[in-house]
Amino acid sequence: MQRLPPHTLSVAPMMDWTDRHCRVLHRTLSGRALLYTEMVTTGAVLNGDREKLLGFDPVEHPVALQLGGSEPADLAEAARIGEAWGYDEINLNVGCPSDRVQSGRFGACLMREPELVAECMAAIAEAVRVPATVKCRIGVDDQNPEESLFGLVDLCARAGVSHFVVHARKAWLKGLSPKENRDIPPLDYPLVWRLKAERPELTIVINGGVASLDEAEDHLRHVDGVMLGRAAYHTPGLLGEADRRIFGDGQDVDGFEAVRRYIPYVERQLSAGVHLAAMTRHMLGLFHGMPGARAWRRILTVEGVKAGAGVEVIERALAEISGLQEQRLARGLEAGEAA
CATH class of the missing domain: 1.20.120.1460 (Four Helix Bundle (Hemerythrin (Met), subunit A))
Known part of the structure; x- marks a missing residue:
């Protein structure tokens, strides 16, 4: 039987939630799912307390570091540091819609600057040997999602990126809070499925509103992986069935x-x-x-x-x-x- 890669099921980076203690708890339930840190800005990585920001327990593997930033040189250096700390993947946040993130010119507002995102990803990919990946929205504000999503992905692919996590909603940078941005903009799963169908050489992971393993299994008929967010946090017990149901490996953990x-x-x-x-x-x-x-x-x-x-x-x-x-x-x- 083919051994499925960790990105087949992952737990989303969630600010104030997916800290190192949360990740260890999630690892007690699933030995296979890919775990993500909270977003850490490049400035924090370069200048802050790295043990506090980047430290993690070895049991968390496989675990990915999510970075926030928009300066290619800073992202490259932060990525090198993250790899040296032992992270299995470096991910760039192109999806967070908070005001604080926008003021720093990173997160979802980068959907408006796909060339810059591609430049950032090229710098990260050149700096590390572990996978360099992107987590994005399908668009922001009045963008046409088909144009914004496919355009961003194509530019990043030309820069050497092959792994994308797509939150299947737009983000509204003005008028909606980060919480509202997780619920109000409508989901467009078929667009993400089509991205995979039309770019079969890329690894596409879908995120947004997936509430159960049943739904995850449905998505896996169309894409390479599913990222769970709030469902995994608020009802972590569902992860106890993930290794058996999603990966076909191991026993359930209650x-x-x-x-x-x-x-x-x-x-x-x-x-x-x-x-x-x-x-x-x-x-x-x-x-x-x-x-x-x-x-x-x-x-x-x-x-x-x-x-x-x-x-x-x-x-x-x-x-x-x-x-x-x-x-x-x-x-x-x-x-x-x-x-």
């Missing part, structure tokens, strides 16, 4: 097993001075839709922020949800016997 795998990491981070809440905040949706999920969230949220909180908080929350599930099972058995 929330209980994910917690057991995560606790040793939490203990190491606590010893290093990290607060428990910085890690447990990513776990709140782990038992989404299951009996006891509310109690699980309450204990982690209320107890996890207290000074000195340790893994006993996670264990208490886990015991609560386990007890409620055992009670429900017992009631079901009693009802069956009575019938």
Whole structure:
């Protein structure tokens, strides 16, 4: 059986969410999915605390670094640094619509400067041996999506880029907040499918509004990969089925097993001075839709922020949800016997 590449299923870079703790949690659920950092600007990489910005646990592999910037020389140097830190891919953000990003001339506003994007990508690709990739929108504001998307991709392809992650929505740079830009502009999946059909030599990964593995499997009939965003964050348990369903490899991992795998990491981070809440905040949706999920969230949220909180908080929350599930099972058995 052909071993599918990591980009077949990936978890999107999400600001304030996909930090190193989140990525380790996601790795406890899927050993195969490609994980992405939050976007890091070139200025931060070149001048900031690199351990804080770029450090990650080896268990996270395969993991990609997403950069934000528009100066080819700075991007090339940041990419070299990222490769030296051990990242498996360097990705350029051409999709974030926030005001802060626009003021820095990077993110989605670069959809209006495809020649500059291609120049940036050529510099990155020349600087590193790992894959250099682009994450973009289908267009911004009044652009014709077919022209803006295909034009950007073709220019970057001529610069040596072969891997594109496409958020299948426009971004409205004025009038919509970043949150609204994730929901209001309509999705155009068929345009991204057509990009792959007409550029079969390129690797095309689709992103935007994919809410389940069922939907991911549908998209994989048209494109090379699917990137999950909020669905993977708010209901991370779905990643526990990804290796089997998407990659045809391995066993499902439930929330209980994910917690057991995560606790040793939490203990190491606590010893290093990290607060428990910085890690447990990513776990709140782990038992989404299951009996006891509310109690699980309450204990982690209320107890996890207290000074000195340790893994006993996670264990208490886990015991609560386990007890409620055992009670429900017992009631079901009693009802069956009575019938």
